């Protein structure tokens with residue numbers, strides 16, 4: 001049984017026909033929509049490499065069946081920059097050496113964008129560490145990642161304490 | 166992953182009508198899709214609950230109870246200011262679970278229905294009575310250091326992995342259910358079943374029944390000023406509990422007038438410790454008292470394998486959670502919720 005779904009991916013409307021319902025959003029992006037920036041680490045929700053925004057919220061695309069997302073807006077790492085102008089989180093990862101091999105980086109950046117939008121961590125390093133715990137980094141670039149998210153958070157004008165719980 | 170049919174109902178009635186033997190309801194998918202990838206679950210049909218109208222609300226009822234729809238996302242519930250104020254222990258338990266991404270997808274209903282993390286259950290090639298009745302249990306005699314110490318049977322020694330459920334057990338939640346036979350309510354204490362000889366029966370839900378909401382009684386909000394969740398894990402965040410405890414107290418004139426205690430990751434269901442609660446009533450908080458209560462909570466605990474250490478770990482976690490609750494609910498959610506590290510972690 002095939003399914004047709006509509007998605008808006010990085011601002012562009014896409015009509016997709018799925019041969020069957022087993023396709024995850026991660027596989028759809030990488031294999032069908034020519035967007036390999038989103039990475040597959042564990043494929044089981046345990047690493048965060050596949051993090052994307054769906055309707056503005058960060059999720060693990062490896063555990064989301066594409067068919068369930070009919071009508072959704074998806075943002076991937078390819079959709080963050082405005083031409084050559086990097087998103088503040090991307091720029092901060094470069095400025096603070098928030099990576100080594102780079103494999104986890106798209107997921108880290110998308111997760112950080114989601115975290116900052118959630119407004120719970122503010123510019124508190126511990127809250128950022130906790131909020132970013134769903135993204136593992138095999139190279140252990142955690143120090144630079146935390147610094148990058150802190151910096152981006154400040155630049156994006158998040159309040160200094162984070163939202164009151 | 167096996168091939169399956171897919172249905173996308175928009176009302177609870179349609180969802181229930183779409184159910185047939187072998188079908189599974191799909192919510193956030195963070196547990197079901199994972200288990201389908203490994204072949205542990207092979208539903209013939211997925212009934213996607215995500216478009217069901219009206220199940221994504223947090224409501225205050227006329228009698229003061231709080232009703233949380235089954236599709237409310239774990240993150241949204243934990244960050245709802247009114248909810249977190251009334252039931253801070255529930256918010257802390259939720260935020261100690263999984264990751265920011267997973268909590269954005271995971272739902273209230275799915276969290277309660279999530280399957281055990283027993284490694285042999287998760288491996289389709291191992292013998293598991295819970296997956297295949299009568300197949301045997303590879304966890305007995307296997308790597309079983311994290312398995313149950315309470316309520317287990319020879320058939321199954323697995324634990325329930327939910328953090329949310331531990332707080333709900335402590336606060337007398339009620340699960341609202343709809344199914345082919347109509348609607349009913351299940352007290353949280355009766356929702357998850359101990360394995361006995363039928364570990365494949367995990368909850369009180371009948372075939373095709375759907376969780377539509379979880380209700381928290383107004384009376385449980387009275388415990389909000391002294392209420393904590395404490396969770397031991399192998400790393401500070403993004404890890405399941407080794408053991409956990411939800412503790413809440415109501416104090417008047419320095420005396421405990423009401424107490425709640427539930428333990429997590431020690432049994433096939435969140436373990437409410439009623440006898441320990443009874444012992445606390447009328448007493449003045451002290452470490453010695455909390456230690457005695459924790460001893461009572463673990464009465465009857467026995468190792469199910471290489472896990473005798475979990476009994477002492479659970480005792481100390483329970484006593485510490487009570488001591489943290491006695492100090493008072495932190496004004497703001499700790500940076501590391503339910504953790505032994507950071508602010509609000511020390512007594």
Ligand SMILES: Cc1cc2nc3c(=O)[nH]c(=O)nc-3n(C[C@H](O)[C@H](O)[C@H](O)COP(=O)(O)OP(=O)(O)OC[C@H]3O[C@@H](n4cnc5c(N)ncnc54)[C@H](O)[C@@H]3O)c2cc1C
Pocket residue numbers: 044045046189190191192193194195196197198199214235261262263264267270271272273274275276277278279280326327328329374375376377403404405406
């Ligand atoms: C890496 C990782 C780490 C995790 N860490 C933690 C942790 O530390 N603590 C913790 O508590 N949890 C943890 N989880 C588990 C997570 O909380 C659950 O996967 C999630 O809550 C399940 O919710 P869902 O909506 O995604 O359910 P789904 O995956 O959609 O469904 C799960 C099950 O519930 C059934 N179901 C769903 N909704 C209903 C309903 N309304 N009525 C009846 N049946 C229903 C489905 O049929 C299925 O069997 C972790 C998960 C992962 C992948």
Ligand code: SF4
Pocket residue numbers: 281283284285286292293294295296301302303304305320321322323364
């Ligand atoms: S402990 Fe229970 S879930 Fe684990 S293998 Fe044995 S029967 Fe299966």
Ligand code: FES
Pocket residue numbers: 039040041042043044045046047048049050051060061062063
């Ligand atoms: S690939 Fe999705 S979490 Fe690892």
Ligand code: FES
Pocket residue numbers: 098099100101102103104105136137138139140141
């Ligand atoms: S930079 Fe190599 S895995 Fe993170």
